Amino acid sequence: xxxxxxxxxxxxxxxxxxxxxGADPTEPPIPPAPAQPADPxxxxxxxxxxxxxxxxxxxxxxxGIAETADGRTLTxxxxxxxxxxxVPLTTALSTRGWMVGATFTGSTTDEVGGGTLEVGYQIGxxxxxxxxxxxxxxGASVNTxxxxxxxxxxxxxxxxxxxxxNAMVMKKDFKGTKTRVIVKDIHVRVDGCVxxxxxxxxxxxxxxxxxxEDIMAYYDVAMVF
Amino acid sequence: MAPAALPSGPIPSGNPGTLTTPxxxxxxxxxxxxxxxxxxxxxxxxxxxxxxxGGVFTGTVTGPGHxxxxGGVLEAGYQIGxxxxxxxxxxISTAGITPGTGIPLVDGELIPVFSSATASEQLRxxxxxxxxxxxxxxxxxxxxxxxxxSITGMRIRVDGCSGQSFIRSFATFTSSSDDNAAVVTYxxxxxxx
Numbered sequence: 001x002x003x004x005x006x007x008x009x010x011x012x013x014x015x016x017x018x019x020x021x022g023a024d025p026t027e028p029p030i031p032p033a034p035a036q037p038a039d040p041x042x043x044x045x046x047x048x049x050x051x052x053x054x055x056x057x058x059x060x061x062x063x064g065i066a067e068t069a070d071g072r073t074l075t076x077x078x079x080x081x082x083x084x085x086x087v088p089l090t091t092a093l094s095t096r097g098w099m100v101g102a103t104f105t106g107s108t109t110d111e112v113g114g115g116t117l118e119v120g121y122q123i124g125x126x127x128x129x130x131x132x133x134x135x136x137x138x139g140a141s142v143n144t145x146x147x148x149x150x151x152x153x154x155x156x157x158x159x160x161x162x163x164x165x166n167a168m169v170m171k172k173d174f175k176g177t178k179t180r181v182i183v184k185d186i187h188v189r190v191d192g193c194v195x196x197x198x199x200x201x202x203x204x205x206x207x208x209x210x211x212x213e214d215i216m217a218y219y220d221v222a223m224v225f
Numbered sequence: 226m227a228p229a230a231l232p233s234g235p236i237p238s239g240n241p242g243t244l245t246t247p248x249x250x251x252x253x254x255x256x257x258x259x260x261x262x263x264x265x266x267x268x269x270x271x272x273x274x275x276x277x278x279g280g281v282f283t284g285t286v287t288g289p290g291h292x293x294x295x296g297g298v299l300e301a302g303y304q305i306g307x308x309x310x311x312x313x314x315x316x317i318s319t320a321g322i323t324p325g326t327g328i329p330l331v332d333g334e335l336i337p338v339f340s341s342a343t344a345s346e347q348l349r350x351x352x353x354x355x356x357x358x359x360x361x362x363x364x365x366x367x368x369x370x371x372x373x374x375s376i377t378g379m380r381i382r383v384d385g386c387s388g389q390s391f392i393r394s395f396a397t398f399t400s401s402s403d404d405n406a407a408v409v410t411y412x413x414x415x416x417x418x
Contacts, residue, residue, distance in 0.1 A: 064377070064378055066375070066377035066378070068375060069281055069373060069375060074377075122267055123267075124266065124267030124268035124269070124273070125268060126268050126269065126270050127270075127314075130313055141325075144328075145327055145328055146325050146326060146327040146328060146337075146339070147325055147326055147328065148323050148324065148325025148326075148339075149323065149324055149325060150321060150322075150323040151321060151322050151323070151324075152319060152320070152321030152322075152343070153319070153320055153321065154317060154318065154319040154320075155317070155318045155319075156315060156316070156317045156318075157315070157316040157317075157318075158313050158314070158315050158316075159313065159314045159315075159316070160312070160313055160314065160385070161270065161272035161273075161311045161314065161384070161385045161387070162266070162268035162269075162270040162272050162273045162384060162385075163268070163273070163384040163385065164266070164267050164268060164273060164382055164384055195268075195270075196269070198267050198268065198269065200267060202380075204379070206363070208365075210367065210368060210369070211367050211369060211371055211372050211373060212365075212372065212373040212374070212375070213363055213365040213372075213373075213374045213375075214374075214375045214377075215362060215363055215374065215375065215376045215377065215379065216376075216377040216378060216379075217377070217378045217379040217380065218378070219378075219380060222267055224269070
């Protein structure tokens with residue numbers, strides 16, 4: 001109840017805040033006022049440039065580099081990473097969502113080609129909400145000298161310790177020595193998180209030959225929201 | 226956030242696993258350049274554990290007729306054991322109020338109305354005995370008589386652990402011919418955190 005009430009307030013605030021920018025783009029522009037005699041005082045004020053929208057640009061981690069036993073070098077850097085928190089589809093504060101994007105690449109030196117590049121996101125949640133139980137009881141008690149009406153309410157919050165959720169976006173099979181996966185505006189989310197949440201991207205590059213498999217992982221710097 | 230801890234270097238690997246078939250083929254599965262480094266988990270809580278792991282796992286078939294074997298599978302991964310698994314955490318808050326009235330003439334009070342309030346808080350932690358999680362990193366299918374898997378900078382994790390946690394690598398090497406199969410496993414040294 002309390003959570004829902006809080007969430008309701010937040011949504012209301014968000015609605016109020018976004019109202020001025022909620023103009024219908026299909027609405028025809030307001031025609032300019034009829035030309036007036038030249039009057040510097042009535043010149044329309046030049047609107048100030050709006051601040052650029054938050055794109056959620058985040059720093060990428062150091063590229064993953066691995067030397068294979070047969071002398072090749074595998075590299076897996078990521079670039080142009082964005083992680084923008086977005087309002088989730090539910091009104092509960094415990095649902096967290098992000099709009100994410102990045103360019104993951106993987107390459108190997110030499111002519112040996114083929115393998116997979118798996119990319120995705122890991123979401124860590126400090127405390128996971130399981131259930132909230134609201135209980136109450138009331139009754140009447142009569143003894144020799146008085147009548148009373150005991151009333152009791154209980155809130156039972158059932159939380160779970162932290163968990164990490166793996167959200168794989170895709171696993172790309174490639175044949176050459178270079179591979180790339182671009183993701184843009186992917187929506188990742190976690191439900192039932194009441195603690196702090198953190199997010200990082202990952203990429204696992206696998207270089208395969210007939211007999212060997214060299215696996216290397218890249219992880220982005222974790223962001224705490 | 227503090228930068229992730231750098232791998233703290235290699236650890237000694239365990240003894241290779243060997244298997245000799247009645248025909249005299251010898252399967253060997255071994256590891257080298259292993260590392261198991263505990264790092265701060267993504268959740269920043271003591272219940273999640275994370276390790277950066279790496280290693281090279283090799284399986285070979287030697288002995289008479291080894292070039293005739295068809296191939297097999299080399300699976301490499303990690304086993305994480307947790308002493309005590311934490312399940313739910315209950316926080317039960319209770320508040321109550323008891324209004325009442327005295328029965329006139331019997332108790333003889335001047336104002337026979339009273340009210341009392343109560344409040345209590347109870348914390349309940351649900352624990353489970355430990356579990357072992359198997360995390361398979363890869364299953365490499367190969368043809369012929371050898372295979373190798375290398376792992377670099379991979380993060381392996383376990384959640385909901387409130388006791389000590391243990392990690393070790395494993396590699397299971399399977400070699401098959403038309404009619405027979407042989408399976409042998411290597412287990413790495415255990416690291417406890």
